[in-house]
Amino acid sequence: MPLHPRIAEILADLPAPPPGPLDPAAMRAGEETQVPPLDQRLPLHDVRDTIADTAAGPVPVRIYTPTDAERFGLLIYFHGGAFFLGSLDTHDHVARHLAQATGCRVVSVGYRRAPEAAFPAGLDDCYGTVRWATDHGDELGWDGTTLAIAGDSSGGTFVAAVTGLAHDDGFDRITHQVLYYPSLDLDFDADRYPSMRENAVGYGLETAGLAPFNAFYLDSGADPADPRVSPIKREDLTGLPAALVVTAEFDPLRDEGELYARRLEEAGVPVTARRYAGANHGFVQNFSWIPDYAQVFEETAAFLRGDTHE
Structure with a gap:
């Protein structure tokens, strides 16, 4: 199908990017101006900020509690933004919808970003927060069953990397990984996919x-190999x-996500792969208000419940 008409309309009205090199501070400030006020956000039982004391150091986190239940599955969420953009605030609405749909207590991670923090600072923060969450399971009301990690775009990169690190460390508590249009191959050869x-x-x-947006991360010591x-x-990929794995039809990163899903399946990992027709990269953050794409949260909930698998 063609690009969703509402997405096409919005993209057609986007101004051209300013000339010259990317300015992280200016771009972050621009993102923050788009964050809606608190009274316009999805209400939940409780939302609070705290600090996770991890092996990588203190990491700001935001904890979303959907109901007044005493015990929850946990979902640790890593926001996207090419490793230098995005924040707890810019992706607050994604975390809220994940909490509402899944019934999990969601821990959104305010990891360190490039270029100020060199690789592997952000990855260490994400992995450290997952370990912190299990160490503080009683305080978080964890039911001891579901421990999911989820991320969009570069956050999906961290999801895949964290599962590998955890497996190599013998840490087997992660039960599910959710990757929304992940960036999985930072060798940006245009002929690769x-x-x-x-x-x-x-x-x-x-x-x-892709190359200029990811340059802050790669130039900080992140080797694409x-x-x-x-x-x-x-x-x-066994174990x-x-x-x-959610991909978007009109996304340059679509094929690497789908290849990764196939490789996981070939390695014996249970995989649910979904390509969202008419969608572009970033649709979970930018266009989940469109009914066609809001279902991604319900699909995530079904996956965590074990209702879908292919």
Whole structure:
């Protein structure tokens, strides 16, 4: 199907990016101006900020409690933003909808970002927060069953990398991984995947923009050949937790996500793979208010319940 008409309309009205090099501070400030006030956000039983005292150091987290229940499954969420954008606030609505749909207590991670923090600071913060959550399970009301990790775009990179680190460390508590249009191969050769050519221009995220947007992270010491940076480079995917891999039809990163899902399945990992027709990269953050795409949260909930698998 063609690009969703509402997405196409919005993309057509987007101003051209300013000339010159990317300015992280200005771009972050611009993102924050789009965050709605508290009274316009999805209400939950409780939302609070705290600090996770992790092996990597103190990490700001925001904890979303959907109901007044005493025990919950846990979902640790890593926001996207090409490793230098995004924050607890810019992705607050995603975490709220995940909490409401899944019934899990969601812990959103305010990991350190490039270029100020060199690789692997952000990854260490994400993995450290997962370990912190299990160590503080009683305080978090964890029911001891579901421990899911989820992320969009570069947050999906961290999800895949964290599952690998956890497996290598013998840490087997993660039960589910949810990757929304993940960036899994940071070697941005435009000929590596057909979707890099097919969706190169006109869909929001453009193939030519991948290298400059990820340069802050790569220039900080992240080597694209390292499976912690490009999780698709990991040779052995056996033993990883069950995966939901969501891709978007009009996304340059579509094919690497779908290849990763196939490789997980070939390694014996239970996989649910979904391609959202008419969607572009970023639709969970930017366009989940469109009914066609709001179902991604219910699909995530069904995956965590074990209702879907293919």
